[in-house]
Amino acid sequence: MAFxxxxxxxxxxxxHIWCPGCGHGIVMKGLIRAIDACGLEKNNTxxxxxxxxxxxxxxxxxxxxxxxxxxxxxxxxxxxxMAKPEMNVILVGGDGDGxxxxxxxxxxxxxxxxxxxxxxxxxNIYGMTGGQFSPCTPTGAxxxxxxxxxxxxxxxxxxxxxxxxATFVARGTAYHATQIDKLIAEAxxxxxxxxxxxxxxxxxxYGRRNKFKSVIEMMxxxxxxxxxxxxxxxMSPEQLEGKILTGVLYKAEKPEYTGEYAKVIERAKGAx
Amino acid sequence: MAKKVAFMQGNEAAAHGALxxxxxxxxxxxxxxxxxxxxVMSAELPKLGGKFIQMEDEIGAMAAIIGASLTxxxxxxxxxxxxxxxxxxxxxxxxxxxxxxxxxxxxxxxxSTGMPTGPSQSDVMCAKWGTHGDHPAITLVPASVQxxxxxxxxxxxxxxxxxxxxxVMPDEIVAHMRExxxxxxxxxxxxxxxTKPTVAPEQYKPxxxxxxxxxxxxxxxxxxxxHVTGLNKMADGFPTTKAAxxxxxEERQVRKVxxxxxxxxxxxxxxxxxxxxxVVAFGSTSRSARFAVNEARKQGIKAGLFRLITFxxxxxxxxxxxxxxxxxxxxxxxxxxxxxxxxKGCVEGNAPVHGIFRVDGEPINPTQILDMIKxxx
Ligand SMILES: Cc1ncc(C[n+]2csc(CCOP(=O)(O)OP(=O)(O)O)c2C)c(N)n1
Ligand code: SF4
Numbered sequence: 001m002a003f004x005x006x007x008x009x010x011x012x013x014x015x016h017i018w019c020p021g022c023g024h025g026i027v028m029k030g031l032i033r034a035i036d037a038c039g040l041e042k043n044n045t046x047x048x049x050x051x052x053x054x055x056x057x058x059x060x061x062x063x064x065x066x067x068x069x070x071x072x073x074x075x076x077x078x079x080x081x082m083a084k085p086e087m088n089v090i091l092v093g094g095d096g097d098g099x100x101x102x103x104x105x106x107x108x109x110x111x112x113x114x115x116x117x118x119x120x121x122x123x124n125i126y127g128m129t130g131g132q133f134s135p136c137t138p139t140g141a142x143x144x145x146x147x148x149x150x151x152x153x154x155x156x157x158x159x160x161x162x163x164x165x166a167t168f169v170a171r172g173t174a175y176h177a178t179q180i181d182k183l184i185a186e187a188x189x190x191x192x193x194x195x196x197x198x199x200x201x202x203x204x205x206y207g208r209r210n211k212f213k214s215v216i217e218m219m220x221x222x223x224x225x226x227x228x229x230x231x232x233x234x235m236s237p238e239q240l241e242g243k244i245l246t247g248v249l250y251k252a253e254k255p256e257y258t259g260e261y262a263k264v265i266e267r268a269k270g271a272x
Numbered sequence: 273m274a275k276k277v278a279f280m281q282g283n284e285a286a287a288h289g290a291l292x293x294x295x296x297x298x299x300x301x302x303x304x305x306x307x308x309x310x311x312v313m314s315a316e317l318p319k320l321g322g323k324f325i326q327m328e329d330e331i332g333a334m335a336a337i338i339g340a341s342l343t344x345x346x347x348x349x350x351x352x353x354x355x356x357x358x359x360x361x362x363x364x365x366x367x368x369x370x371x372x373x374x375x376x377x378x379x380x381x382x383x384s385t386g387m388p389t390g391p392s393q394s395d396v397m398c399a400k401w402g403t404h405g406d407h408p409a410i411t412l413v414p415a416s417v418q419x420x421x422x423x424x425x426x427x428x429x430x431x432x433x434x435x436x437x438x439x440v441m442p443d444e445i446v447a448h449m450r451e452x453x454x455x456x457x458x459x460x461x462x463x464x465x466x467t468k469p470t471v472a473p474e475q476y477k478p479x480x481x482x483x484x485x486x487x488x489x490x491x492x493x494x495x496x497x498x499h500v501t502g503l504n505k506m507a508d509g510f511p512t513t514k515a516a517x518x519x520x521x522e523e524r525q526v527r528k529v530x531x532x533x534x535x536x537x538x539x540x541x542x543x544x545x546x547x548x549x550x551v552v553a554f555g556s557t558s559r560s561a562r563f564a565v566n567e568a569r570k571q572g573i574k575a576g577l578f579r580l581i582t583f584x585x586x587x588x589x590x591x592x593x594x595x596x597x598x599x600x601x602x603x604x605x606x607x608x609x610x611x612x613x614x615x616k617g618c619v620e621g622n623a624p625v626h627g628i629f630r631v632d633g634e635p636i637n638p639t640q641i642l643d644m645i646k647x648x649x
Contacts, residue, residue: 083340
């Protein structure tokens with residue numbers, strides 16, 4: 001039987017705003033399947049986003065949804081989770097939202113290891129505002145504000161998250177659609193701050209400027225550059241040149257923030 | 273039973289006022305001269321099962337309290353000058369999404385880092401106009417430690433009642449001075465909680481005006497699910513660009529405060545019955561003003577004090593009425609004329625308004641005000 005996405009979508013809120021060929025919709029379907037697999041209750045689950053095309057996702061989802069300010073999703077979500085630790089809190093957003101203006105909130109959420117899942121849709125560009133370069137735009141690429149090629153080096157989101165203290169870090173692509181839900185489900189089940197980066201595409205503002213002839217070509221590129229971590233173990237550095245690792249990249253057990261704060265409450269009550 | 277009496281600092285009193293009002297969540301970032309509020313909250317909140325979090329910056333602190341408020345908690349943040357500038361983005365978010373929250377901003381010299389330990393009253397315009405767009409503003413300006421406690425309780429009440437951010441803005445002198453405070457018993461001061469929805473979950477709309485200008489607010493994690501966005505929104509919380517809806521919603525948000533000025537505006541009139549020269553002052557400056565008025569009276573001058581306790585909304589109609597009966601206004605303030613300009617606007621030229629401005633980190637002393645009273649009487 002076909003999977004019933006409608007069960008988790010808000011009636012009357014579709015069609016979505018995304019362009020034909022945009023990867024964000026593929027990611028949303030993956031998220032829905034993951035939520036279904038984890039059996040998350042709608043009333044007890046908050047989906048929080050910043051601003052951008054990717055950040056429009058919560059509006060379509062039938063949960064407690066919070067579309068905040070550009071880059072601030074992690075900070076708003078931290079307030080929700082701290083105040084009601086029993087809620088499941090999922091953050092979603094674009095690469096610009098999460099790693100430029102929201103970079104500070106992102107690394108501190110990682111550092112606290114607060115039990116939330118952050119889904120970053122990395123299309124290497126600021127889509128919503130018409131294709132300016134983001135901290136994840138490859139060096140040399142064309143954006144509306146890099147007409148001569150991008151001079152900036154790009155972030156590796158996964159390394160950033162691991163370095164900042166996240167305890168579950170995974171990467172997938174919009175091409176490998178059936179893997180997305182598995183990665184997100186594992187992230188949701190992980191106790192601590194989990195980051196799932198999904199490489200997707202923005203044909204409208206990135207593809208057309210960077211000589212991709214079609215969405216299919218953009219998807220094929222994702223297929224070609226992705227190497228599962230297991231397979232990478234057997235590959236030489238030369239073979240891995242220009243490739244991107246996918247799968248669960250990092251997993252660790254560390255004290256979780258709301259749990260640690262529960263101990264603060266116990267100590268404070270004892271100190272009375 | 274004898275009431276609990278203490279010798280306490282203003283910032284500490286503000287924190288205890290917040291706890292009295294039922295605050296259960298604090299998100300902040302340290303900054304002089306407001307940090308004691310955070311310190312007291314970090315010690316006291318967990319004893320009550322509440323939560324304290326020190327965020328990575330003031331933008332994050334403001335965001336965190338809005339997130340927490342959406343789960344139904346009463347929430348507080350505290351800051352000063354540069355921190356207030358950073359909070360503005362999300363203060364606007366709380367205005368348009370109509371999420372109750374309280375911000376204590378201790379006024380120090382500015383702009384920028386300015387004078388971190390010097391008193392000032394130069395954030396009163398930032399309180400109203402700091403965030404972009406049209407929005408309501410409620411700002412309270414207490415003048416004593418006792419009043420800082422009580423006005424913080426009132427700030428929570430107004431935030432909950434009108435679903436909007438409320439600022440409490442003591443100047444550094446009021447925040448840092450120590451005075452006797454008599455703690456109200458539980459139940460002695462009114463404590464207001466936000467109205468919760470009673471409709472069936474599938475009928476709930478977070479901005480449903482059939483319940484008036486301040487619609488009930490549900491909590492995340494309850495049986496109600498809803499959407500919150502900083503985009504202009506419709507009754508159901510979803511974005512819209514429909515001109516008529518946007519216009520009506522913007523007007524309603526501002527009307528929540530404008531139509532209720534009599535409930536929100538609070539002031540004290542001292543020796544005003546026959547006053548010919550009226551000093552309009554607030555915060556620590558009003559304490560100097562009271563002294564000056566007393567001295568003037570001893571010298572046979574009919575001086576009075578109109579003390580602002582609510583700064584926004586401003587007591588416009590009261591000052592207009594007074595302006596028809598008096599010779600002159602004096603407006604001492606620790607800035608370069610922010611309150612003075614507003615008073616001038618209220619009195620419509622009926623009487624001259626003489627400002628006394630200080631931005632050197634020193635308080636305005638009674639002699640300065642008395643000299644001006646004698647000059648303009
Ligand atoms: C404070 C602030 N600065 C700038 C903007 C403009 N803005 C809106 S969306 C966006 C970029 C979004 O890009 P990204 O997060 O990568 O998501 P995408 O649209 O590509 O999905 C920008 C810069 C804003 N809304 N708020
Ligand atoms: S502009 Fe790009 S990111 Fe935005 S919806 Fe279109 S394809 Fe997607």
